[in-house]
Amino acid sequence: xxxxxxxxxxxxxxxxxxxxxxxxxxxxxxxxxxxxxxxxxxxxxxxxxxxxxxxxxxxxxxxxxxxxxxxxxxxxxxxxxxxxxxxxxxxxxxxxxxxxxxxxxxxxxxxxxxxxxxxxxxxxxxxxxxxxxxxxxxxxxxxxxxxxxxxxxxxxxxxxxxxxxxxxxxxxxxxxxxxxxxxxxxxxxxxxxxxxxxxxxxxxxxxxxxxxxxxxxxxxxxxxxxxxxxxxxxxxxxxxxxxxxxxxxxxxxxxxxxxx
Ligand SMILES: [Zn+2]
Ligand SMILES: [Zn+2]
Numbered sequence: 125x126x127x128x129x130x131x132x133x134x135x136x137x138x139x140x141x142x143x144x145x146x147x148x149x150x151x152x153x154x155x156x157x158x159x160x161x162x163x164x165x166x167x168x169x170x171x172x173x174x175x176x177x178x179x180x181x182x183x184x185x186x187x188x189x190x191x192x193x194x195x196x197x198x199x200x201x202x203x204x205x206x207x208x209x210x211x212x213x214x215x216x217x218x219x220x221x222x223x224x225x226x227x228x229x230x231x232x233x234x235x236x237x238x239x240x241x242x243x244x245x246x247x248x249x250x251x252x253x254x255x256x257x258x259x260x261x262x263x264x265x266x267x268x269x270x271x272x273x274x275x276x277x278x279x280x281x282x283x284x285x286x287x288x289x290x291x292x293x294x295x296x297x298x299x300x301x302x303x304x305x306x307x308x309x310x311x312x313x314x315x316x317x318x319x320x321x322x323x324x325x326x327x328x329x330x331x332x333x334x335x336x337x338x339x340x341x342x343x344x345x346x347x348x349x350x351x352x353x354x355x356x357x358x359x360x361x362x363x364x365x366x367x368x369x370x371x372x373x374x375x376x377x378x379x380x381x382x383x384x
Pocket of ligand 2: 336
């Protein structure tokens, strides 16, 4: 599955695809520093205790340098031609940058989206090195080992009997292993099966949900199209289907730009 084929089948995603492409292109043009690869031996005890990398006191990242890059991106995006109400929201953010710091922004959803567009780039080499170092058997937790967020999506990989479920972070793009069954939002050891909503003509995407907490997990039951199908924004229509059924998105959505 390619992005273009997906968009041809889901033309209503085109506006979000356009904004996403514009922001990614601008983020690529901003000078983003590269995060240093941590000393894994130093971090290992925190890892075994369940402390995500970004929350560990054993690892230091230079977020001041990232902040400068985020501010540059906000200014760039605000000067681009954008649809409303995004254009106004971006100008509001720039106005805020000039008067105050962004501790209580008027558009936290938009700030979070633009912030992670930069942070994901800053962290990309670390996410890759962490994947190579991490023993997945020693994590198996319901939150992202890199940034601590709950999973935006899941993927079933491999063939039975060795089939695995991987969770995927909507913020930093880390993918990690979790138990094959059970709900990652209640995280009970109860292995109750999630119920499934199949969505027709969706190339292996479905919605798994929990009767106990009403949390849902968009799940890609396949391999080979991760870059398109695990991107989160490409399945925003599944979030709407889930919401219409009274289910709750318990992970942050970077595309909830009106979030307050
Ligand atoms: Zn993460
Ligand atoms: Zn649950």
